[in-house]
Amino acid sequence: MKTINAMSRAVRVGSLAMIAGLGIAGSVQAQDKGTVHLAYVEWSDAVASTNVMRAVLEQAGYEVETTSLSAAAMWQAVASGDADAMTTAWLxxxxxxxxxxxxxxxxxLGVNLDGTKLGLVVPAYTELDSIDQLDDKADSIGGEIIGIDPGAGLMSLTEDVLDEYGLERDIDLRNGSGATMTAALxxxxxxxxxxxxxxxxxxxxFARWDLKYLDDPENVYGGAEQIHTxxxxxxxxxxxxxxxILDNFNWTSEELGEVMLMNQEEGSDPYENAKAWVEENQEMVQEWMGKS
Incomplete structure (x- = not known):
């Protein structure tokens, strides 16, 4: 049996060498290194960072699969080993x-982006400046706050906000998605x-429109956070x-913002945008890969 296995390995190695000679060694290398499975949520920052990391890992020779999940399912997928990693843990x-x-x-694996913020957001032209003003302005906003997917931690915190500020009776939190929220905005x-x-x-x-956060006097949303891998x-x-590579991944809000804006162009593909960004930022990518 050992002889057969050895022969099989020899045939496989010879086949790989032949294929490499045909100019497709990159795909063979990726197959040989295995597949990395990344989980993410359909948030604009998560879509951007996950696709960038996919492009970097593929450059390193891995196959990469990505799966969009709810926030709770994303955490569970990585914990159970159904996914290998995620780049969008808000802590x-x-x-x-x-x-x-x-x-x-x-x-x-630590922080990949520092200085995040959560809260209730309004157009800059509105007279609202603080969450504690919403009780008197419920009618002007149609008695609702436009939210995102119900499994998101931001939604849970917003429910706490409604409770803390005594707004449950007059204002509803509407479930949706990041896309439906920005469309309503x-x-x-x-x-x-x-x-x-x-x-x-x-x-x-925030790059497209003039917006502002409502003050949170009770600090329910907390201070600045970080995004972890x-x-x-x-x-x-x-x-x-x-x-x-995942451990070394670290960038700024401005760099992430570049990719997110690219993804908002009509008809654009987040994966293709990520590959283009990676190609244009090879010095940083090489640092992530531990080669500089």
């Missing part, structure tokens, strides 16, 4: 509950209407190079 506040429930099965701005949405930084909407246990042993 210490937004995803605090998910982290506490799964931290014993995860490896926190765009429509309101077009008509110069008041609107309140759940928002976060970094997000491309989280990996499954065992990834370092199974794919040490991929683990190193």
């Amino acid at each position: 210490p506040t937004t995803h605090e509950n998910y982290y506490e429930q799964t931290k014993d099965e995860l490896v926190d 765009q429509n309101a701005i077009k008509n110069q209407e008041d609107i309140v949405v759940t928002g976060w930084t970094p997000h491309w909407m 989280i990996a499954r246990e065992g990834l370092q042993e199974d794919m040490p190079e991929a683990y190193t």
